[in-house]
Amino acid sequence: MPPPRTRGTALRHRLAELRGPDVPAKALDARALAALAANPGCRRRAILDGAGVNKAALASALGSPSAFGQSQFAFMRGNAFEARVKADGGADLLRLAHEKLDPHSEPPAHARVPELSAIGPEGRAARTALALREAVEAGGWTLLDHPMLALDVAGSPAFLEPDAVVVHPDGGWTVVEIKSFPMLDGSADPAKVGAAARQAAVYVLALEEVAARMEPAPAVRHQVLLVCPKDFSNLPTASVVDVRKQRAVTRRQLARLTRVQDIADALPEGTCFSPQLPAEQLTVAVESVPATYAPECLSACELAFHCRERSRARGAVTSLGRSVRAELGGLTTVEDVLAAARGAAGDPDDPAVAALRRAAHLRAEALGRQQPKTPGGQHPDAPAQRAEPPEAARCH
Ligand code: SF4
Numbered sequence: 099m100p101p102p103r104t105r106g107t108a109l110r111h112r113l114a115e116l117r118g119p120d121v122p123a124k125a126l127d128a129r130a131l132a133a134l135a136a137n138p139g140c141r142r143r144a145i146l147d148g149a150g151v152n153k154a155a156l157a158s159a160l161g162s163p164s165a166f167g168q169s170q171f172a173f174m175r176g177n178a179f180e181a182r183v184k185a186d187g188g189a190d191l192l193r194l195a196h197e198k199l200d201p202h203s204e205p206p207a208h209a210r211v212p213e214l215s216a217i218g219p220e221g222r223a224a225r226t227a228l229a230l231r232e233a234v235e236a237g238g239w240t241l242l243d244h245p246m247l248a249l250d251v252a253g254s255p256a257f258l259e260p261d262a263v264v265v266h267p268d269g270g271w272t273v274v275e276i277k278s279f280p281m282l283d284g285s286a287d288p289a290k291v292g293a294a295a296r297q298a299a300v301y302v303l304a305l306e307e308v309a310a311r312m313e314p315a316p317a318v319r320h321q322v323l324l325v326c327p328k329d330f331s332n333l334p335t336a337s338v339v340d341v342r343k344q345r346a347v348t349r350r351q352l353a354r355l356t357r358v359q360d361i362a363d364a365l366p367e368g369t370c371f372s373p374q375l376p377a378e379q380l381t382v383a384v385e386s387v388p389a390t391y392a393p394e395c396l397s398a399c400e401l402a403f404h405c406r407e408r409s410r411a412r413g414a415v416t417s418l419g420r421s422v423r424a425e426l427g428g429l430t431t432v433e434d435v436l437a438a439a440r441g442a443a444g445d446p447d448d449p450a451v452a453a454l455r456r457a458a459h460l461r462a463e464a465l466g467r468q469q470p471k472t473p474g475g476q477h478p479d480a481p482a483q484r485a486e487p488p489e490a491a492r493c494h
Contacts, residue, residue: 112362113149118372123150126256131249131348132296133398138351141361142389143399148251148358151371153400159373160380162407164400176278180261183276183325183334187211188241188262191274194336195264195323196239203267209239214246219257222246227308233265234316240265247304251352260301270317271309273301274325281326281335289397291324291339298322299344303352320345361387392420426450 117123130147137143146153157164183191192206210233216225226245233240242263248255262274275298279290302318309315320342328335369383384404391409395402409417413432416423427450429435438444439458444451 109359109362113358116145116149116362116365116369116371117151118370118374121152121372121374124152125150126251128258128260128297128300131251131256131258131300131352132293132344134348134351137390137392137395137398138347138354139390140395140399142384142387142401142405144354145358145361145365145387146371146401148361149371152373155373156371156380156384157400157404159375159377160384160401160404161377162401162404164403172278176276179278179327179332179334180276182332184243184262188243190334191262191276191325192239192241192264194325194334195266195272195274198323198336198338199264199272199319199321200266200268204238206239209241210236211241211243214242214244219246219248220255223248223255223257227311230263230265230271230308230316231312234269234312237269238267247301247308249300249304249307249352258301258304260298263301263305264323268317270319271305272319273298273305273322275322276325279326280328280330281337282329284335284337286324286326286337293397294324295322295339295341296344296348298324298339299341299348302341302345303349391416392423393417394420425453429454 114123126147134143134147143153146156154164187209188211192209196203196206212229212232214222214225214229216222223246226242226247229240229242229245233242242265244259244261245263247258247260249258250256260273261276264272264274266272275294277286277290277294279286302320302322305318309318321338321340323336324339325334325336327333366386369386371380371383373380375383384401385408389401389405389409391402391405391414395405399405406417415426415430415432415435426435427448429438429444429450434443435454438448438451439454441455444454446452446455
């Protein structure tokens with residue numbers, strides 16, 4: 099087996115080939131890493147993200163452009179709200195952190211806001227690590243505005259920029275996410291909060307890597323501060339979100355990403371995802387990697403329209419949602435499900451098959467009631483007709 103460095107170089111070379119000649123790698127950001135955790139079983143997404151393929155450009159080249167991303171208006175509104183929250187040295191933000199996370203500590207009246215500018219992402223990440231160390235040593239409150247964190251992803255650093263990190267008087271670190279969706283009566287849209295929590299969990303993992311290099315390692319809190327506009331005003335309010343679950347899922351998923359090598363090895367020779375290739379050739383390349391489409395992809399992945407079309411064409415039950423997929427056990431296509439329901443296939447002892455046959459039977463009975471004219475010309479409720487259930491259940 100080649101030494102790790104050689105293997106790492108070979109993998110980078112292979113991933114560059116998959117991306118295409120002269121196509122720059124698209125850096126992974128926290129949103130992309132968080133989306134990986136939203137669909138952990140998708141090998142297609144794993145290899146495309148691992149190779150730094152621009153999925154939005156790929157989706158357009160495939161003829162299924164994504165409708166995924168933030169509108170310009172939402173982007174500007176988000177920036178304006180963030181500037182409002184961080185005005186006056188982050189007074190509002192620190193007040194909320196004190197109130198929601200650390201009410202028994204000293205008030206953050208004299209918090210430090212260190213300058214974090216440096217050249218390049220590596221330089222900014224090093225400057226952030228130094229500022230965190232200095233903040234812990236100095237004690238009191240410190241606000242890091244747009245720090246830069248590096249997270250090792252499949253052997254390469256991904257540079258991530260949280261909205262803010264707060265250092266508490268006890269030396270603990272908290273990730274702050276500032277979002278422009280409203281918090282009404284203290285609660286916000288659960289789907290948006292879930293997406294923010296997954297994103298914050300990525301920052302928590304990256305902060306843990308920084309903390310691990312310090313002695314003693316400061317505590318990275320697993321409760322993050324989500325700051326949003328209060329009701330429909332421009333006033334900030336906040337809630338504390340526990341991201342332990344999202345952190346665990348993302349961590350597991352990132353560990354699996356290191357198996358990008360295995361996925362790459364299984365691809366046919368010459369596979370390339372360059373958006374400059376003709377659509378037919380790209381379709382073959384993309385379809386050579388297994389995908390697990392689920393409706394959640396629509397809000398998390400640029401390839402969603404392409405994968406949904408293919409999934410439907412194959413009759414895959416995943417396109418009906420994860421809960422339906424879980425209920426159906428080993429039946430993976432709509433065709434299999436219908437055959438099992440008709441009694442033409444499937445093990446009758448399989449609970450999913452038994453439930454389908456029962457459902458098909460009930461459906462046929464119900465349809466029989468709505469159609470009084472049965473082949474025998476009698477009403478299906480007549481005793482003689484009810485003794486024998488319909489031979490085959492019809493499912494459409
Ligand atoms: S849209 Fe396609 S590539 Fe993206 S996560 Fe879903 S199945 Fe995977």
